[in-house]
Each structure stands twice: as structure tokens, then as C-alpha cells.
Amino acid sequence: MNSQNKDEKPTNFIRNIINGDLSNGKHSSIKTRFPPEPNGYLHIGHAKSIILNFGTAADYDGDCNLRFDDTNPIKEDIEYVDSIKKDVNWLGFKWHGEVKFSSSYFDIFY
Numbered sequence: 001m002n003s004q005n006k007d008e009k010p011t012n013f014i015r016n017i018i019n020g021d022l023s024n025g026k027h028s029s030i031k032t033r034f035p036p037e038p039n040g041y042l043h044i045g046h047a048k049s050i051i052l053n054f055g056t057a058a059d060y061d062g063d064c065n066l067r068f069d070d071t072n073p074i075k076e077d078i079e080y081v082d083s084i085k086k087d088v089n090w091l092g093f094k095w096h097g098e099v100k101f102s103s104s105y106f107d108i109f110y
Helices: 013-023 044-059 078-090 102-109
Strands: 031-034 063-068
Touching: 013 044, 031 044, 044 063, 044 078, 063 078
Parallel strands: 031 063
Antiparallel strands: none
């Protein structure tokens, strides 16, 4: 029999680290990101990552960014960007602010 209170969230090593960092003041908020490459449709592994990243941010009243890792323009297409955005919404999540693209930061990094 599980003695965990129904109102308590399950814990794991990630949540333990987050809880520790928030309680000791190392960080004041949670920020996560989901960085798919827009070169195809999402699969079940992507769905798990969406739920982990967006869900964890939501559980801690934090933010999750949707940042496309568009570093291979030959294989990428706006069709996949639109599809991924729809899938994130279908799973019940909203990203923080504007959608971001790695290619927007190339001038900063290179």
C-alpha cells in the first residue's frame, strides 16, 4: 500500500534537485525547454519529453520554452514546425513567450 498523500506530487531525483535548489535559494524559479529538430513528425519519445519538460515547469509555476533546433536546413520544413506546435498544444501545454529557433542565435555564437 502506498502511504503517499493524494495531494502530494510523486518525487524523483529531478524533483528532489529542483526542490533542494528552490528551498536553499540557489534558484528562484524553474525554466525548462523542449528543443525538437523540425525534420519530421513527433514520436512517443517526444511526447514523453514534452510532458516532462512542460509538466515540470507547470508543476513549479515556471516557464517552458519551445526552441526549435533548426541547425540542418536541408532536412527541416515549416510543415514540421507547425505540426510540433499543434502536438504540444494537443498535449495540453503552452510555451513561454515566442517560439524560438536556434538559427536566430547563430550570429551570437559564431
